Amino acid sequence: xxxxxIDIGIFFVYVVGLILISIYVxxxxxxxxxxxxxxxxxxxxxxxxxxxxxLIAANISAEQIIGMSGSGYAVGLGIASYEWLAAIILxxxxxxxxxxxxxxxxxxxxxxxxxxxxxxxxxxxxxxxIGVYIFVNLTSILWLxxxxxxxxxxxxxVYGLLFLGAFAAAYSLYGGLKAVAFTDIIxxxxxxVGGLYLxxxxxNIIGNGSGVISGFVTLTEVAPQKFDMILSPDNPFYKDLPGxxxxxxxxxxxxxxxxxxxxxxxxxxxxxxxxxxxxxGIAFAAVLKLIMPVIVVLPGIAAFALxxxxxxxxxxxxxxxxxMPVGMMGLVFAALVAAIVSSLGSMTNSISTIxxxxxxxxxxxxxxxxHYVMVGRIVSLLSLIIAMICARPLLGNFDQAFQYVQEFTxxxxxxxxxxxxxxxxxxxxxxAGALAxxxxxxxxxxxxxxxxxxxxxxxxxxxxFVICFVLAVGTSLLFKEENKPIHDVEKADFRTTPGxxxxxxxxxxxLTAIYITWW
Numbered sequence: 001x002x003x004x005x006i007d008i009g010i011f012f013v014y015v016v017g018l019i020l021i022s023i024y025v026x027x028x029x030x031x032x033x034x035x036x037x038x039x040x041x042x043x044x045x046x047x048x049x050x051x052x053x054x055l056i057a058a059n060i061s062a063e064q065i066i067g068m069s070g071s072g073y074a075v076g077l078g079i080a081s082y083e084w085l086a087a088i089i090l091x092x093x094x095x096x097x098x099x100x101x102x103x104x105x106x107x108x109x110x111x112x113x114x115x116x117x118x119x120x121x122x123x124x125x126x127x128x129x130i131g132v133y134i135f136v137n138l139t140s141i142l143w144l145x146x147x148x149x150x151x152x153x154x155x156x157x158v159y160g161l162l163f164l165g166a167f168a169a170a171y172s173l174y175g176g177l178k179a180v181a182f183t184d185i186i187x188x189x190x191x192x193v194g195g196l197y198l199x200x201x202x203x204n205i206i207g208n209g210s211g212v213i214s215g216f217v218t219l220t221e222v223a224p225q226k227f228d229m230i231l232s233p234d235n236p237f238y239k240d241l242p243g244x245x246x247x248x249x250x251x252x253x254x255x256x257x258x259x260x261x262x263x264x265x266x267x268x269x270x271x272x273x274x275x276x277x278x279x280x281g282i283a284f285a286a287v288l289k290l291i292m293p294v295i296v297v298l299p300g301i302a303a304f305a306l307x308x309x310x311x312x313x314x315x316x317x318x319x320x321x322x323x324m325p326v327g328m329m330g331l332v333f334a335a336l337v338a339a340i341v342s343s344l345g346s347m348t349n350s351i352s353t354i355x356x357x358x359x360x361x362x363x364x365x366x367x368x369x370x371h372y373v374m375v376g377r378i379v380s381l382l383s384l385i386i387a388m389i390c391a392r393p394l395l396g397n398f399d400q401a402f403q404y405v406q407e408f409t410x411x412x413x414x415x416x417x418x419x420x421x422x423x424x425x426x427x428x429x430x431x432a433g434a435l436a437x438x439x440x441x442x443x444x445x446x447x448x449x450x451x452x453x454x455x456x457x458x459x460x461x462x463x464x465f466v467i468c469f470v471l472a473v474g475t476s477l478l479f480k481e482e483n484k485p486i487h488d489v490e491k492a493d494f495r496t497t498p499g500x501x502x503x504x505x506x507x508x509x510x511l512t513a514i515y516i517t518w519w
Contacts, residue, residue, distance in 0.1 A: 003153050007330030014190070014334040018183055018341075019171045025182040026175025035369035039176035039376055040107055040353040041271040050181050051281025054268045054346070055090075056288045057184035060191060061343030065296050065336060066144040069320075070313035072300025075237040076226030077518060080293035081251055084511050087289040089255040091504040094269075094282035097260045099492050100424055102275050109263045109420075110358040116423045117431040119362070124438060125419075126358040128412060129263060130383075133351050136408050137264070138344065138387035139394050144314065145340035146391070151318030152333055161391060164340055165384045172345030173377055177271055177353075180345040187338040188288070194335025195295030197328060202302040202320055219305055226301045229518045238456065253461050257413040261420045264350040279496060283503045290510060344384070351383045352376035407457045411449075414464040415441025418472050426473075433476030437468040444468075 003011070028034055037043055046054070071079040106112050110129070114122035146160030155163070172180050200212055206222070207215030220227055231238050259265055272278035303316035310316060317336075324332050356376045361367075415438040422429040422437075444467050448460045 003329060003333065004326045006327050007333065010327065010330030011334050011337070014338070015167065018186065018338075021186065022171040022175055022179040022183050026179045033370060034176075034373055036107070036357070036372050036376075038178065039373045040349070040357065041267070042176070042178035042181055044271055044273060045178065046181055046268060046271045046277070046281070047273060048277045048280030048284055050185060051268045051272055051278060052284025052288065053188040054181040054184040054342075055265060055281065055285035056292075057187045057191065057339065057342040058180075058265060058268070058346035059343075060292065060296065060339050061141045061145075064292075065195075065339055066148055066314055066317050067140070068296045069300035069303070069317040070315070072226075072297040073304045073310070073316040074300075074313040075231075076223075076228060076301060077293070077297060078229050078231050078237075080297045081229065082254075083289055083292045083296070084514065085251055086255050086259060087286040087507045088511065089252065089259050090282050090286040090289065091500075091507060093256075093260040093266075094279045094286075094500070095496050095504075096494055097420075097424070098266075098269050098278050098282065099275060099494055101266065101270060102272070102278060103492065106270065107357045108354050109261055109266065110354060113419070113423070113434070114358075117429075117434050121419070121431050121434045121438070122358055123362075124435065125416070126354050128438075129354055130351055132409065132412070133264065133347055134383050134387055135390060135394065138347050138351075138383060139391040141340060141343050141347070142387055143391040143394075145337070147314065148318050148321075148336055148340075151315065152321050152329075152336075157392070161388045164337075164344065165388050167337075168341045168344035168348065169381055169384055171341065172349060173380055176373075176376070177267065177349050180342065180349055181268060181271070184342050184346075187342040190331070190335045190338045192288075192291070192295065194332040194338075195299075196291075198320060198324065198332050199294055199298050199302070201323060201325075201328075202299055202306070205323065206302060206305055219302060222305045223301060226304060227518050229515055251458060253413055253417050253465055254410065256421075257409070257416045261416055263354055264347055267346075267350055267353065275493075276497065279500055283500055286507055287503065290507065348380040348383050349376075352379040355379045410457045410461050411442050411445040412438075413441070414445075414461055414468045415439070418465065418468040422469075422472055422476075428476055429472060430476040430480065432479045433472040433474075436475040437472040440471040441468050 028038070068079060068082070101112060104112070104115065106115070108126075110122040110126040113125055142161050142164055145164050146155075146157045149155045149160035149163070150157050171183060203212045203215030203219065204210075205215070207213075207218050228235070269278040269282060272281065299320050300313070300316045303310070303320050307316070307319050310319065321329065321332055321336070353376065356372050356379065360375055361372065418437045418441075419429075419434045423434065441464055444464055445460065448455060448463065452460070
């Protein structure tokens with residue numbers, strides 16, 4: 001299926017408009033040359049609405065829209081736990097983690113690890129994150145994005161990859177994080193409006209034109225097996241989402257690593273004007289997270305009712321897009337591409353930040369600010385090129401790319417979470433203990449995968465968390481080192497405003513109602 005002339009026109013206006021706006025917001029005052037703080041942290045100018053919108057735009061990409069819709073098609077509403085539980089995790093991150101990070105004015109998560117531990121820990125984690133961002137995240141975003149373009153617009157996969165890479169580079173390469181964050185406001189509006197409209201049309205079709213509520217009720221009757229929040233062991237997809245153990249263990253670990261210690265995400269909060277703005281932005285993102293399953297999971301379940309015989313679950317969202325009327329197809333398509341390129345821009349900026357500030361700056365100190373900014377731009381471009389080359393070989397044979405991303409990152413997640421949690425809240429944690437947890441996480445995960453392949457990866461993570469905790473604590477106590485933490489936990493300001501506390505309580509009550517309803 002190809003886009004109509006009107007749809008192409010709407011999409012063209014979006015592409016050109018976004019590039020022009022990014023150039024506008026990236027401009028500097030006369031006589032001021034862009035420095036590393038401007039390029040990597042937006043000059044610490046981000047307000048709460050920019051932070052919240054950018055967090056969601058960075059998070060919701062092809063792997064979420066296409067991949068999670070595919071998992072909704074296969075698994076059902078239970079996969080929405082990734083979205084809904086993230087709202088709670090965000091509120092915890094805003095209250096207990098962000099105050100520590102902002103207190104010390106860091107650029108990157110590896111930089112925090114060097115101040116807390118030593119340079120070896122910083123270097124190991126910096127190399128790890130660059131590798132994962134390029135070969136897991138960037139490749140999945142590009143591959144699923146090109147798949148969507150191919151399905152909807154009939155564009156060859158290779159040309160789709162090239163277009164996405166070029167578009168992301170055009171609007172984000174010059175301006176850095178500031179260009180990405182402020183244009184993300186437009187991206188999120190487009191994403192939410194387009195996504196909600198697609199869900200509306202789909203449910204209306206299922207309800208035979210009787211409206212969204214009637215369509216939703218019909219959907220629960222046609223596909224009741226897709227509305228279990230907690231999967232039972234006899235469910236064919238139990239391995240992907242293993243019941244209650246996933247809710248109290250593995251998913252929480254993934255979320256803490258992603259929302260709390262992930263440069264790609266946390267960089268927005270590091271670029272905030274102040275702590276209050278950062279926390280407000282995180283609260284805004286948490287509220288938006290509550291509606292994301294309506295945009296990324298519900299369409300997949302609806303596609304199961306409409307197209308039960310798809311060859312692969314990840315075809316669900318692109319197939320639904322074909323149901324859109326002329327004009328709205330262009331808007332929904334622009335929303336999908338908006339999600340893709342915003343994530344690409346965010347990811348490449350984080351890769352360049354880590355490489356430039358954590359690796360290059362260490363071996364090439366005392367260079368000019370202009371030099372470091374140029375290095376950042378070059379690294380951003382190279383990471384896109386490498387990801388475009390590797391996308392098909394790495395992801396071409398996976399039916400559910402979202403599950404691929406989650407399982408691969410689960411090899412490292414337990415160690416990362418233990419390193420940061422103990423580093424922030426247990427002053428006796430040593431560099432040796434941190435490295436033991438990092439290396440032990442990968443080695444023991446591979447061992448479990450080989451020796452116990454039937455174990456769901458979320459259950460496996462529960463075991464690995466315990467192992468990493470024992471390794472970190474045991475090594476720290478057995479091999480004591482002179483280690484001076486950069487912060488005093490007792491002096492960290494964990495107080496939050498009444499508004500922040502009210503949002504946290506409201507999110508908890510809403511999610512409690514959801515889980516009680518579809519237990």
